[in-house]
Amino acid sequence: MNTSDSLNASHGVLCSPEPQHISLAVILCLVYLLGLLLNGFSLWVFTCRIHSWTSGVVLQFNLALSDAIIAPLTPLMAVYFASDSNWVFGNFTCQLKIAVLSIHFNGSVIFLTLISVHRYMSVVHFNRSSLIKRKVFVKKLCAGIWCFLIISGIFYGWMFPVTTEDNHGQCLTIHQKKLIDAYFIINFLIFFFWCILPLTISVFCYSRLASSVSRINISSAQGQSAKTKSMRMIGICLLIFGLCFLPLNVVRTIGVVVKKYYPSKCRLLLQLETAYYACYILAGINCCLDPLIYFFGSRNFIRAFRRSLRVIGVRRNVENNSDSETVSQTAKRNVTFTVS
Template sequence: MNSTTEGGMTLVTTSAPPDLEWTKTAMPVFILLITALGIVFNMFVLVVFWFHKKACTVAEIYLSNLAAADLVLVSCLPFWAVNILNNHNWIFGLFLCKVVHMGINMNVYGSIYFLVLVSIDRYVALVHPLSNSVIRRPKYAKLACLLVWGLCLLLSVPVIIYRNLELQNNVTFCGLTLEVKYDWLYEGALTIFSFIIPIGIISWCTVKIIQALNGRLKEWLNQKMEHKATTLVLAVLLAFVICWLPFHLVKLVFIFIRSDLTSENPLHTCRYIFTCLGFFNSVLNPILYVIVGKNFRKKVTELFKQEDSEVSFRTVSTRTT
């Protein structure tokens, strides 16, 4: 954490990191690996959902938007990897400084709020199955996704306004420059809106879903589709908590004791490791779709058969003309 003074106002630049040598070698490699896998895997998920002949269910609409949010994140990460390789000297200009970090920020919000939507959908489907016909319609799911994207953009406005280039010791940092008192407020609000509130909603819905599954399992043996979708959703939720909870816990510690932290403090190392763990969630989600999502695997098989049929039809048509 570095601070500068301009016009009598103390600013804090949150992107200026401590001098941790291992981050200059290990992190760029890991980030670029996440980028490559994340782009391929999430594009694959979107292709399956978009080009399958059957329309997406409500849960699949939410999961496809989650894949889109993950794709936005991994598309922004190469800039961060190059920045680390370049000793945190930002060479891409002010516009990309704002846009890249806005994309990362939108993923932080988007990922968890799409999981909120998916949790509410599973809650309504399993806890109130008789009253969900109107609420659980694809058009309402698409509208909810649109609202979430709008909310993510709105919550990213401070990044657009306050993310600037800051010259320190002949190094140009792409940092969030705020007065110290407002920086604390911003970081606290970000943690509340990007984790505490949504994770509270998700936890409540998950508890209700598990109670419903335990209490009425025999009544729902014929609703295999709902159970398969719920299993996948619970797996995705668990993966999100495992990947992002350590990051937010360390972030809370930073908010309260940052003034006492030195560059050698182990918390800096934890922050880097847990940030990478959070980014890895964007690669893990598509893997879970394949391993846990029986309906997704079925869609993949049907899509390939659909493509084979179209290729065979074109071949026959070519030969007969």
């Protein structure tokens, strides 16, 4: 324990908020600006260029929507970092930020998980009937999910108002002493239901999908391309969970535990807070990686993307892509499974 921590422990003084480096604000804005551009373009392709939607396209559209909604609030976080970690926008704006953050992260996780289940059912069990393959059911499911996300977001915003700590306005930080018990409980609920459980489901689905696709013997070049791109999409989805969501949840969990049981370890708490914001930026990279899922996962998206490039006068050679339905059709017509 260093000198400042010893003094804090002996006098029972809790740690004060400290400013973060301005580079966090710059990188945060750049990441979410790129995410806004990519997802904005994806939403335009979905709504204006794809005329026939499948159940998979419905899930991908909702994922793009959940990624895009966070971008308008990113400047508030940038100003917070630039203002010596002092929230100056009032209580309502803080609660709105918390609600939108909740909808964004939880929505991204749940739609990514549903996409993994959809891929699994469409490819591994392509000859079985399933509700997740039906567009009407998926639309109703997505509507119900959005209602749940909005209600839970409002609840989180109501639970965590702005507090003043050492003349610094604090919005959703570990320095809010009166809210640490609520943070502790809700964090573990989020960690299990919005990290461990979705990650487990996705790993199971994609491991079975990878095993199924790897056993396919494809003689045609088109079939081999579909197989390769399917494997790439699996890798991207697992990378998103492993790189973007898991570190954020792990660091936040360590932070609330340290804050609750070792509140006088100021240096450690500052390091954890900085690590959390760095992981927050990593989580924002999710918005930039998700469009690759549409690229590798939907033939309709690729065709619409190529038409869009022609509309704006860009000529490029874009390889044909295949969604899960195409893979399953290829598996039935053009391939032979090698049973190990």
